Amino acid sequence: MESVKVESQEKMGEFSFIRRFFAPLAGKTAWNLGDDAAALPPLSSESCFVVSVDNLAEGVHFFPEDSPRRVAQKLLRRNLSDMVAMGAVPRGYFLSLAFNPENLDVEEWFEAFQQGLASDQEKYALSLLGGDTTRIKGGIFLSITIVGEVHQKGILRRNGAQIGDELWVTGTIGNSALGLLCREGKISDSDNIFAESYLLPNPPVKFLVGDIASAGIDISDGLLQDLEHIAEQSQVGISVDILDIPLLPQAQPYFETHPDIILEGGDDYQLLFTINPKNKARMMARAEAENIQVTCIGEVIQGKGLFLKNTEGKNLSGKGGWRHF
């Protein structure tokens, strides 16, 4: 971890805070708090580094009463999802923290927060490489910069979808959006599966397909909005068979009454990708090896924007761009 710069009057307090909660998470390349920055030699001469930033703020992305352990995991996993979306293996992350120690049981909150990070570091084989800590007046603000690595030929971008490619998605869609509704008391969630999806996303970190897929994105803004990004960047149309979208059985009734929640809800952190049918067998073998559910939900077509069909082939979208049902 790089040495953390702090205001002079609070130096010792901050140093011991870092030592207490974050030094145990630091990886080897971080030189254990001993330098101005972390140094990362590339794993191969044909590697490319991939870097992404994601914030989480109390009152915006999480509730003050949320488990700090889950907050830590959500923060890290949102960033891991960006690595999947680029076809990259995560190597480590940098943590920027701001909080008001007067409004917080610092010991309790950061103890649990650290446990969440430690648990996911082990699960995903990565470590903390550096960071900075600041005392502010407002709520807790957290930002992670994640660094991953990918072979230069394995980068997955948004702009490569070709007409004739199939459109695939990992996992099931809409659980997190339904989870938010549960937390707001708007729907019930007897087995807690949606609330858990909202709190703890599970991106398919080992499912790297940049060398065989033509375009990809992780679903953070919502299935349709993220699909629009692929369509726009690739300058193609995308036709989606909406009844093929993979759902949990518990989500099915809501899809019938509130399809927009499922289709536009966001925070799924699943991978949406397009692939030439000739590469389908290789892709499916990788999914099977990692025990990841993959579903074909449409195809890349001529045109512009999204075209939504039900299984009878009826076009549910307006002229080119889809808006709302």
Add this chain to the structure above:
Amino acid sequence: MESVKVESQEKMGEFSFIRRFFAPLAGKTAWNLGDDAAALPPLSSESCFVVSVDNLAEGVHFFPEDSPRRVAQKLLRRNLSDMVAMGAVPRGYFLSLAFNPENLDVEEWFEAFQQGLASDQEKYALSLLGGDTTRIKGGIFLSITIVGEVHQKGILRRNGAQIGDELWVTGTIGNSALGLLCREGKISDSDNIFAESYLLPNPPVKFLVGDIASAGIDISDGLLQDLEHIAEQSQVGISVDILDIPLLPQAQPYFETHPDIILEGGDDYQLLFTINPKNKARMMARAEAENIQVTCIGEVIQGKGLFLKNTEGKNLSGKGGWRHF
């Protein structure tokens, strides 16, 4: 720039905010807002990436009335100083922002903030590669993650100082600490030189000596504290001739009355380094080529901690570790 994830209700506002203020700063590797992350191919197969994070918060590191242009430059330059301290060439940076649009003239503040970044991007030949933006209740919170690159043999660390090495420093010391006192009205600053040093540090970005120096650190916490880091990490003693410490003529009177302000004040963002005397000529040639002032202020000795001498050789420090005059 990676695509920035935002809460659904504010998506369009945030996208246009990013497009308006930050897309113009985005570098090529950021793919102009079009992907989940930035991709950085190494410039050479023997390169190492160097990454550091630094926060600035309103009310902590800057005053609400400070020029947003200067805030942007200070934020970036603090990070650039970490790159100098590692011997690395900066390649780009990621910006994490949080602010309350209700308490801020967003248009005016970010227009000036962007101008500060744009001006320094040109000065230092680097660009914005990604980021994330969040609306919070508190003051403005800014964090930069900077990414630089260095040949694996040119990394400058803190732990390499050897007995017999000379101790050198760039620029002049204490100006920023005196600037803070001026801003607090405690001392006067007729030509505004200290206040300007506080607002606008000037790290010696082109003075890269990782291949010839044995250890280095940038002065952010204060000359003595940062020297202690080198001594501790390198497990050596460091003897400092305090009357050799380079000062502006305007700072000289304060050094006599308040040496602690100069020696411990921090925020100098100059490079402190140790070097084997045999490499001195090469180092001085580089300093001259970049028009950077360098001064020898001491030497690496046996022992532990700092030893402060005046020019008569009188030891001003206590037993081993220096505390206060």
